[in-house]
Amino acid sequence: MPDTGTTAAAFAPANIALCKYWGKRNQELNLPMTSSLSVSLGDKGAATRITITDHDQDIMTLNGAAVPLFSEFGQRLMVFLDLFRLNLYRPPASLRFHVDTTTSVPIAAGLASSACGFAALVLALNKLFHWQLDARHLSILARMGSGSACRSIWPGFVEWEQGQDADGMDSYGKIIPEVWPELCMGLLMVNEKEKNISSRVAMQRTVETSTLYSAWPDKVEQDLADIKQAIHEKDFSLLGKTAESNALAMHGTMLAAWPPVNYCLPETMAAMQKIWALRIEGLSLYFTQDAGPNLKLLFLEQDRATVQSHFNLDIVRPFC
Amino acid sequence: MPDTGTTAAAFAPANIALCKYWGKRNQELNLPMTSSLSVSLGDKGAATRITITDHDQDIMTLNGAAVPLFSEFGQRLMVFLDLFRLNLYRPPASLRFHVDTTTSVPIAAGLASSACGFAALVLALNKLFHWQLDARHLSILARMGSGSACRSIWPGFVEWEQGQDADGMDSYGKIIPEVWPELCMGLLMVNEKEKNISSRVAMQRTVETSTLYSAWPDKVEQDLADIKQAIHEKDFSLLGKTAESNALAMHGTMLAAWPPVNYCLPETMAAMQKIWALRIEGLSLYFTQDAGPNLKLLFLEQDRATVQSHFNLDIVRPFC
Numbered sequence: 001m002p003d004t005g006t007t008a009a010a011f012a013p014a015n016i017a018l019c020k021y022w023g024k025r026n027q028e029l030n031l032p033m034t035s036s037l038s039v040s041l042g043d044k045g046a047a048t049r050i051t052i053t054d055h056d057q058d059i060m061t062l063n064g065a066a067v068p069l070f071s072e073f074g075q076r077l078m079v080f081l082d083l084f085r086l087n088l089y090r091p092p093a094s095l096r097f098h099v100d101t102t103t104s105v106p107i108a109a110g111l112a113s114s115a116c117g118f119a120a121l122v123l124a125l126n127k128l129f130h131w132q133l134d135a136r137h138l139s140i141l142a143r144m145g146s147g148s149a150c151r152s153i154w155p156g157f158v159e160w161e162q163g164q165d166a167d168g169m170d171s172y173g174k175i176i177p178e179v180w181p182e183l184c185m186g187l188l189m190v191n192e193k194e195k196n197i198s199s200r201v202a203m204q205r206t207v208e209t210s211t212l213y214s215a216w217p218d219k220v221e222q223d224l225a226d227i228k229q230a231i232h233e234k235d236f237s238l239l240g241k242t243a244e245s246n247a248l249a250m251h252g253t254m255l256a257a258w259p260p261v262n263y264c265l266p267e268t269m270a271a272m273q274k275i276w277a278l279r280i281e282g283l284s285l286y287f288t289q290d291a292g293p294n295l296k297l298l299f300l301e302q303d304r305a306t307v308q309s310h311f312n313l314d315i316v317r318p319f320c
Numbered sequence: 321m322p323d324t325g326t327t328a329a330a331f332a333p334a335n336i337a338l339c340k341y342w343g344k345r346n347q348e349l350n351l352p353m354t355s356s357l358s359v360s361l362g363d364k365g366a367a368t369r370i371t372i373t374d375h376d377q378d379i380m381t382l383n384g385a386a387v388p389l390f391s392e393f394g395q396r397l398m399v400f401l402d403l404f405r406l407n408l409y410r411p412p413a414s415l416r417f418h419v420d421t422t423t424s425v426p427i428a429a430g431l432a433s434s435a436c437g438f439a440a441l442v443l444a445l446n447k448l449f450h451w452q453l454d455a456r457h458l459s460i461l462a463r464m465g466s467g468s469a470c471r472s473i474w475p476g477f478v479e480w481e482q483g484q485d486a487d488g489m490d491s492y493g494k495i496i497p498e499v500w501p502e503l504c505m506g507l508l509m510v511n512e513k514e515k516n517i518s519s520r521v522a523m524q525r526t527v528e529t530s531t532l533y534s535a536w537p538d539k540v541e542q543d544l545a546d547i548k549q550a551i552h553e554k555d556f557s558l559l560g561k562t563a564e565s566n567a568l569a570m571h572g573t574m575l576a577a578w579p580p581v582n583y584c585l586p587e588t589m590a591a592m593q594k595i596w597a598l599r600i601e602g603l604s605l606y607f608t609q610d611a612g613p614n615l616k617l618l619f620l621e622q623d624r625a626t627v628q629s630h631f632n633l634d635i636v637r638p639f640c
Contacts, residue, residue: 210569211535211538211539211542211569212532212535212536212539212569212572212573213535214534214535214538215531215532215533215534215535216532218531218534219531219532219576222531241578244580245576245578245580248575248576248580249530249531249532249575249576251572251575252532252571252572252573252574252575252576253532253572254572255568255569255571255572255575256539256565256568256569256572258561258565259596260564260565260568260596262589262592262593262596264584264589265589265593266586266587266589266590266593267586268589269582269584269585269586269588269589270586272582273582273585273586276579276580276582
């Protein structure tokens with residue numbers, strides 16, 4: 001068992017899906033109903049330091065503040081850490097951790113904070129215990145913490161292949177070896193408050209109650225093919241249009257759930273209308289939206305100044 | 321041929337679908353992909369007077385203003401009138417009409433103005449020419465002008481059965497012989513402007529481009545059964561929940577169309593959020609939304625005062 005004070009740190013980028021992960025076929029293993037595809041947010045993400053402590057309980061801090069162990073997030077982290085310490089060091093395992101995470105994306109606002117958080121934790125654990133796991137196994141472990149975390153092991157474009165195996169060993173993120181330096185993503189924060197329904201609850205409710213969900217796997221299949229073609233051919237309008245339509249369709253499946261699931265605030269709607277109006281005027285500007293009210297705008301470097309003249313954005317160039 | 325000056329007038333109520341009509345299997349005959357079910361708006365609707373004129377062109381007035389013959393609406397009306405005069409009186413038919421319509425619902429704001437307008441016109445034509453058609457044939461003729469007009473021939477609950485025949489002779493509105501005196505509908509106008517995309521264009525685009533549309537017929541089948549049960553058992557929460565979910569699912573299918581179709585203004589979203597919040601507090605309040613930004617609130621007479629304390633509504637009791 002490692003000594004008290006042993007420490008390791010790692011960073012993982014946030015990732016924004018261009019073709020969304022929405023719905024699980026296995027809750028416990030976070031196995032998805034469909035494949036998905038994301039692009040990472042460069043140096044925006046989570047930096048996690050994990051340290052062996054002699055406290056009698058785990059200590060968790062998030063952006064400098066203590067996370068109560070019995071909060072939903074605290075429990076989720078403990079259950080995840082138990083996967084390792086209970087298997088590595090049989091109970092009663094006295095191994096306790098101090099997990100200190102700093103994120104450069106807002107928490108629980110649909111900016112993939114849990115994805116990069118769990119990915120960074122897995123990377124830090126790998127260092128701490130000298131596991132020397134390959135990317136595939138790191139991705140699988142990250143997926144156990146939060147589904148989309150399996151895509152945050154890599155930078156750039158990543159496809160999470162849904163896999164078929166019951167144990168999920170074929171369900172992990174794979175890098176798509178393409179770069180697109182002109183690609184920009186603008187984070188449009190319409191509201192920094194935590195969402196009122198977590199994506200894990202929302203997706204489960206959608207799978208269980210939304211009749212429209214039955215059409216979602218076909219939508220993903222078409223969109224994945226189009227997005228991969230767009231990336232390969234650097235066809236930005238195909239990329240933008242497919243990503244936007246995929247996000248809107250995901251939100252469409254939620255509207256048909258009961259009780260209805262809606263992440264659009266009035267400000268979200270106003271921003272969408274502004275984007276649509278600018279596009280009609282000829283600007284090549286698209287958006288995607290996750291399980292939160294904020295939008296992520298997609299555009300090319302050549303349109304950056306124009307886009308910035310209309311929106312107050314935090315701009316990321318995933319490949320620069 | 322009737323004499324110049326011959327005149328007849330009729331009224332037809334607007335109708336609001338609780339299970340929506342969205343998508344055609346035949347454009348020309350307005351044959352729907354699915355059945356639908358509506359409730360009428362009592363004395364809100366269209367009053368139409370049709371008069372034989374000796375002008376060399378048709379004259380159309382809507383709420384006192386002339387309708388240009390070459391506007392989209394003017395053309396639609398003329399094409400509809402041609403169905404009769406060209407079949408009854410072979411061309412060159414000199415028969416010209418003055419069609420004067422007054423509506424008590426706003427035009428093209430998702431308040432079923434074209435439905436009651438075409439229904440009133442058919443009822444007036446039936447009187448003018450002494451056709452003495454039965455309700456089934458009147459409903460079929462109204463459907464040729466605007467699909468949902470076939471439901472405005474009757475008051476109260478009306479089911480439009482989709483039918484199977486290629487000529488549409490089995491696709492018309494039938495009254496559901498139930499009354500529900502406590503049922504209230506509140507018209508919440510968030511915006512009286514004309515919608516920027518007509519429902520006929522929007523539904524066609526949805527059918528052609530939205531992957532989620534494939535799940536719509538199943539949604540309608542379930543919802544129709546639930547709404548009919550709710551009406552029969554006077555189960556208001558089942559009625560409200562099913563109608564709201566049906567409307568949201570219809571809008572969900574539109575979001576997945578390309579270009580996306582969205583009728584929600586920021587004010588629409590704010591109103592929905594207020595309704596959801598009141599429902600969580602225990603108020604039995606639901607909504608439906610058509611191809612426009614306005615909502616129609618559903619509640620019972622016992623909650624009328626409470627609902628009115630929260631919203632500025634135009635309230636209709638369909639069965640009083």
